[in-house]
Amino acid sequence: MKIAYIIDSMTTLDCEYRKKHHIYIMPLEVILDGTSYEENVDITPKEFYENIAAYQDLKTSQPAIGKVIDKFEQLQREGYEKIVVFSLSSKGSGAYATYCMVKDMVDIEVEVIDTLGASYVTSTLLQRYIENGEDEEQRTNHLARSKFLVVPQDLKQLHKSGRVSGLSFILGNLLKIQPILEMKNGEVLLQEKVRKQKQVEQYVLQELGKGTIENNHLHIMHTCEEQKGAMWKQLILEKFPHLVITFSEVPVSIGVHNGRGTMIFSWFYE
Numbered sequence: 001m002k003i004a005y006i007i008d009s010m011t012t013l014d015c016e017y018r019k020k021h022h023i024y025i026m027p028l029e030v031i032l033d034g035t036s037y038e039e040n041v042d043i044t045p046k047e048f049y050e051n052i053a054a055y056q057d058l059k060t061s062q063p064a065i066g067k068v069i070d071k072f073e074q075l076q077r078e079g080y081e082k083i084v085v086f087s088l089s090s091k092g093s094g095a096y097a098t099y100c101m102v103k104d105m106v107d108i109e110v111e112v113i114d115t116l117g118a119s120y121v122t123s124t125l126l127q128r129y130i131e132n133g134e135d136e137e138q139r140t141n142h143l144a145r146s147k148f149l150v151v152p153q154d155l156k157q158l159h160k161s162g163r164v165s166g167l168s169f170i171l172g173n174l175l176k177i178q179p180i181l182e183m184k185n186g187e188v189l190l191q192e193k194v195r196k197q198k199q200v201e202q203y204v205l206q207e208l209g210k211g212t213i214e215n216n217h218l219h220i221m222h223t224c225e226e227q228k229g230a231m232w233k234q235l236i237l238e239k240f241p242h243l244v245i246t247f248s249e250v251p252v253s254i255g256v257h258n259g260r261g262t263m264i265f266s267w268f269y270e
Contacts, residue, residue, distance in 0.1 A: 004080040006071070007126055008063075008088050008095060009039040010119040010251040012219060021130050022080075026071060028095065028253045029061040036061065037252075045249035049223045049260050058256045062094040068102045076108040085112045086126040089186035092118065115139075116186035119251060120219045120266040121146045145214070145269040147207060148183040149191075150254075151200055153261030204232075204265055205239055211269040218243050221250045221264040232263065 002022075007013070009027040017023070027038035030048075032055045037043040052058075075083055090096035096114050103110035113129075115122045125142060128134045134142065180192040180203055194200055208218070218236065222229040226247075233245050250262050 001081045002079055003082045003084060004075045005126060005130065006083060006085040007122065010088060010122070010253060012120045012123045012248050013127065017127075023126070024071065024075065026063050026068065026095075028093075028251075029063065030252050030256050031057075031059040031061055033057050039252045043252060045252055045255065046224050048252045048255060052255070052260050060093070060253050060256050062098050065098055065102060068098055069105060072102060072106045072108060072110065076106070080108065082109040082111070084129075085110065086115055086122055086129070087112060088118045088122055089116045089183070090114045091116070091186035092188060113139075114186075116143055117146060118148065118183060119221070119254070119264070121148050121183070124268065142268065147265070147267050147269070149204060149207065149265040150181040150183070150188065150258060151204075151263045151265075152179060152181070152258040154259030201235060205236070208236065208240060208267070213243065214268040214270045216243050217267060218245050219248070219266045220245060221248050221266070223250045223255060223260045223262055225261070228263070
């Protein structure tokens with residue numbers, strides 16, 4: 001059976017891998033001051049982070065139903081007999097619900113999987129599904145060993161996006177508090193509040209040291225700030241020299257909520 005795979009535009013899988021394994025991207029959408037943009041199609045991370053301060057109203061949106069139908073029907077015309085969708089968490093996006101709605105509106109067989117993850121986590125789960133044929137139980141066990149730490153720097157952007165209340169924003173600014181967030185079971189939760197960069201570094205290093213890291217692979221995302229990424233790489237390799245560290249940019253659809261300066265650290269424990 002000829003199968004096509006769908007993943008969203010947060011993916012960290014490179015173009016060559018996607019082409020080899022028939023993986024297609026369904027872009028997420030961001031709405032900036034009333035104008036809708038498809039992530040990585042109409043706006044790049046570099047363009048977004050360079051101009052983020054100019055936007056007053058920032059939102060995200062799941063793919064439009066019509067665009068999903070068009071994509072599925074296009075894949076059917078190209079000879080695919082089944083589509084497997086690896087959706088980012090249903091607890092953080094309406095994309096999963098959209099895919100489930102559309103699968104009953106097209107003639108091709110569609111399987112929709114709620115990964116309860118995002119970006120590197122979702123991409124790795126798809127990769128293991130393709131290469132190892134992991135079933136739902138194996139995928140659930142693998143997800144439980146994932147880490148997805150989000151370290152925003154800009155409380156103002158968290159407040160603008162509605163992720164931080166007005167009172168918390170004021171107190172956070174006064175006390176110079178920096179939150180550390182983590183995606184757990186599909187939801188982004190506050191894990192820690194710290195007041196110094198050194199405490200952020202200690203927290204990340206502590207989490208990295210809690211177990212053996214799968215394939216010695218750590219993925220770091222930054223908001224187009226290569227020097228900041230290099231600083232973190234040096235810091236981490238001083239303590240964990242065996243790790244292989246890869247980088248990508250924080251997707252626009254994440255940056256809308258967390259702002260410029262955000263760092264994301266993602267890996268799996270064995």
